[in-house]
Amino acid sequence: MSKHVVATVTEIPPGERKLVSIRGRQIAVFNLGGEFFGLFNRCPHQGGPMCEGILTGLIESGDPGEYRYTRKGEILRCPWHGWEFDVRTGQSVCDPSRVTIRSYPAEVADGQRVVDGEYVAETVSVTVEEHYVIVDM
Numbered sequence: 001m002s003k004h005v006v007a008t009v010t011e012i013p014p015g016e017r018k019l020v021s022i023r024g025r026q027i028a029v030f031n032l033g034g035e036f037f038g039l040f041n042r043c044p045h046q047g048g049p050m051c052e053g054i055l056t057g058l059i060e061s062g063d064p065g066e067y068r069y070t071r072k073g074e075i076l077r078c079p080w081h082g083w084e085f086d087v088r089t090g091q092s093v094c095d096p097s098r099v100t101i102r103s104y105p106a107e108v109a110d111g112q113r114v115v116d117g118e119y120v121a122e123t124v125s126v127t128v129e130e131h132y133v134i135v136d137m
Helices: 111-116
Strands: 003-008 017-022 025-032 035-040 054-060 068-077 084-086 106-110 131-136
Touching: 003 017, 003 025, 025 068, 025 131, 035 106
Parallel strands: none
Antiparallel strands: 003 131, 017 025, 025 035, 054 068, 068 084, 106 131
16 A cells, blocks of 8 residues: 555544545545545445535434434435445445445644655655645555
């Protein structure tokens, strides 16, 4: 896998997402409360653009008549037909063992690490001012 700098942390606020292209693949990068996750931007059902889907949660019940709303903002709904997926894992809400969206590890790296690390193509004088979101592909 290779690492790609795709955005600064401030470019993707909590609860938001950014569509990026890495080696010809469109990846939707999500910020869930400061944690970043990458998902392939194509629904496995009929290819809907997942980056355009809404983030929602789950309604769960332990007993009849008792309901609670959980995982707010962690479930991504396909904009075409409503298939739902866990942003953290890419797994389908309805059939997690069989249906998934490809997920890509994402991390936040300090600017100095990006400058000193494996992401540098050439050496130039650089100052570090921000943190960056990095997708591992």
